Amino acid sequence: MSKENAAQILAETSLAQGMNEEDVAELLASSDVALRSYPKGAVIFHDGDLPHSLYILLEGEVHILKDTYSGRQIFISEIDRPGDMFGEVYEVLKRPYDMYVRAVTKVKLLEVSSHLFTLDVGETPRRSALIVQRNLMKIFAGKAYAMHTKLKILASGTLREKIVRYLFPHIDEKGQIALKVSREFIAAYLAVSRPSLSRELSAMQREGIIEATGRSIRILDMEQFEEYL
Structure with a gap:
């Protein structure tokens, strides 16, 4: 997948809300953003790994899974829409993953390093980084509301x-x-x-x-x- 196609998908995500073409290009050109490909069956990250990036699906499908102590695999969720994001909560909180993600097909992902939104003291943030920080707050608020709704259903x-x-x-x-x-x-x-x-x-x-x-x-x-x- 070309950088142009990746830019089109990224521009439609909640992470890039409010960005213009120049902002999206700046974000993709950053050393904190990488375009990765994984073959079918590959594990993107393992249960217990420490996070280092959040992930945006560009192409393909991944499953979020959990294994029980007895060896049974629990299906948690599927991610198959280009632009869908995963792993961001663990990345921001710096908590080890309590599940793992496997590629169901060949996949292409954007990996966004935490350095983009956890800048060192005295470092001047780029405009795209500031927008990412703002949008992450909105994303987390949306996830909190979704969890509230889910708890009402499960009750x-x-x-x-x-x-x-x-x-x-x-x-x-x-x-x-x-x-x-x-x-x-x-x-x-x-x-x-x-x-x-x-x-x-x-x-x-x-x-x-x-x-x-x-x-x-x-x-x-x-x-x-x-x-x-």
Whole structure:
């Protein structure tokens, strides 16, 4: 991938919000930013590693994973949209990773060193670095709000209530939901197994509450659906 293509993707990310073309070019030209390629199956970083960069996906797909003491692998999340960022919280807090990231396909990433937003005393910050610092604050605020929302969903009493409260914000005016993530992601988000999630969605379908096909869900009985809110 060329620097030009990387610049186009970077310009659309929340990290580069408010940057002009010159700012994006300055950021990419910095010694604190590197374009990396990883083959399929490569581990981007391991559980327990100390962070040294935040990562922006340019191309491909990675999975965030965790292994249990018994050796079982837990799927946490997938990252497959160009411009998606990961690892930034650990990098800023300087906390060891408590999960690991593996390339599901060949991937290209931008690795942004912490030096860009943790400058040495007396060092004059570049404009692009100041914008990155500001945008990181907004990103963390957004993640805090998302975690607050997730905790409210996980506090629901039953799996059906969790599913309904997860789906409700995504319903359009026609009563349809176009999911942007996989069922594996939703199951991990709700802290349930994929089979349990599928069984409950199937039960809701048999009861005439929803119609589910792949990542498309249509609410057939909104009144009954909303009883679980």
